[in-house]
Amino acid sequence: MPVQYSTPPAEALKPVRGIRLGCAEAGIRKKDRRDLTLIDLAPGSKVAGVFTQNRFCAAPVHLCRRHLARGDIRALVINTGIANAGTGEAGMIAAEATCIAVARLLSLAPEQVLPFSTGVIMEPLPVDRLERGLPACLEDLEPENWHACAHAIMTTDTVAKAASRQISLDGQSVTVTGMAKGAGMIKPNMATMLGFVATDAAVSQAALEAIVREAADHSFNCISVDGDTSTNDSFVLIATGLAGNPEIDAMDSASARALLAAVTEVAAELAHAIVRDGEGATKFISVEVSGGRDRDECRAVGYSIAHSPLVKTAFFASDPNLGRILAAIGNAAQLHPSLRDLDVDRVQLWLGNVLVAADGGRHPAYREEQGASAMQPQEIAVRVNLGRGAAAATVWTCDFSYDYVKINADYRS
């Protein structure tokens, strides 16, 4: 059960001009589930993406990077069941064969196709089954298919994740719609987070790349379920350019800022949904760090808190365990060396709106009952002021429950 999240209804997910989606049952790993998705892009669409930093990145990630560098992308293909990661040279051949199959069907060059895989690691991708499933995807292609495809890309997700916004840019209505999957670095070998957002705005390639990086930086790059970065993590932004707005190029224009805001909102809604659907999660926690010298050190403090199993089990237990949070702050220098000179006497810590620590220790007015009641809600804000600058960052995470161990200790099945 996700923490206070449900999939938006199909009619809330606005079609994006120039984007058609279709899905089908290809039987890649299990029968009777939609496991293959095709996204068709209108000619002239631009695509930009950010990918996992894991050195063991999957074959499709390698291929995406290569094809994106060339440009002129016209199709995305996404399979669940098998991640095609940790598969060596055979995995690269399988990913290439996938692109060739899609290209043949759509009369494209293989380099115009971006492949994505998610599922079990270190198992071979059955390209033959994938290939046999493609015609049904083609037949299913519709601009209205976001809701169905958001379901088709799920693996251990308990809920489909999608979001949509409409804004006005220079008098033209512009749509931003996206979908994502992920619920942790995921049940035995399932990998992992995929996000796809499309807009019909006209944007230059350089601006699109700036927007995808910036939006990721304020959404998917600020969440943690278990601190692990998967082999397949990908976030792709598509702009079809069919909305009729003057092309956005410089990032300092009002329209660029408005589009960035809309894309970031959609990406953040998807990223939050991943945390809310985190394995075994019972609480959604925002760690808001301010007063840092730069955003990176704020984020390091946020991640140090969000990754600590001790902090996460305390949230599960609704235990206002301040010592664990302070110790996690004190440990953040391991993630970001600039914090080695952090003056802990200037750090302030709030649970919700209760000031719990200041001057290097517990705040004199703080009473444990206040902390205990601040830990009860399903949504909790932990606020930290580092007292040494004007930068800020927020990291979103969930708690750590018996069910996390249960889900992850279960043998792959």
Added chain:
Amino acid sequence: MPVQYSTPPAEALKPVRGIRLGCAEAGIRKKDRRDLTLIDLAPGSKVAGVFTQNRFCAAPVHLCRRHLARGDIRALVINTGIANAGTGEAGMIAAEATCIAVARLLSLAPEQVLPFSTGVIMEPLPVDRLERGLPACLEDLEPENWHACAHAIMTTDTVAKAASRQISLDGQSVTVTGMAKGAGMIKPNMATMLGFVATDAAVSQAALEAIVREAADHSFNCISVDGDTSTNDSFVLIATGLAGNPEIDAMDSASARALLAAVTEVAAELAHAIVRDGEGATKFISVEVSGGRDRDECRAVGYSIAHSPLVKTAFFASDPNLGRILAAIGNAAQLHPSLRDLDVDRVQLWLGNVLVAADGGRHPAYREEQGASAMQPQEIAVRVNLGRGAAAATVWTCDFSYDYVKINADYRS
């Protein structure tokens, strides 16, 4: 229940000439348990220590650093129950008052006393109770008291941890005996790892400092229970100089190497005991990383594996989940930037003696049954060869079980 560890019998813990230990019930937080320990050092003893890097370090850690810089230490005092961490200025006053009380009793200057505290964070240290307990410690002082005091420094430990070695240095018999406490960053607010090792060898201050750093680097700095560094972690090495050996000064002498080896053996035995007694641990795992460019990058890979909750739950479940281990290796660049150019096609991974991955994927000869049986024992070696150098490092950790969540989600009691 610790994983294959029990406290050595009292007679196996050899007294160290010039060291007397005593413990007592001071009622610092709970009645009817020994919670106060005094260690008395012969005049002329030398002391060196390494301490937590956590910025929220405890008041006694501050004071230890200050007093060690001055030298001529003659006593150590250790209380359990209250960690005196996150206590601000009041905590410093309490730690100083502790040193004053010990100094008065032993006719020393307060700067000749090193204070150590472990227990609940952010609660005030009741110095009055501690002071009232000191005379009983004084009366109890005996060279043979290592076994009793190893029990008196326990908090959530389920077993007392101690070790002893005797070696011959230039024809003189030299003893190295030590004790430690710790079982994770510990049950609600308990902090944390303390280690005390003493020898009667004659060693210069500079050599002693080199030995304590090197021994820590191959023992306490290579273990992980939950990846958290506490506010109070301390490891102290004492040399009384009463063994009659020629003073060890240069670290390249045979006697320096022999003493370093003995101290490292004792420290490693204590560090392993902490992992074996890790909260909820059912398995003891050695992560042996070789083929790195330097020791730091090997250790980063080891910690990336040892800290991954996904890897640790897989060990709990005896699931040979290779994808999780490979992903953790691929993530180690987050801990050590030199790994950003890690060539995963050169990485080899063994579970025990089974080669499971090579050439960027699963080894062709590997069968899952082999991995499953390699995951069964209570002691498991994970071996990684990075294939790019001659350096090596080992990290020791334990698995992640339901009981870890249970212990840490339990309200402080």
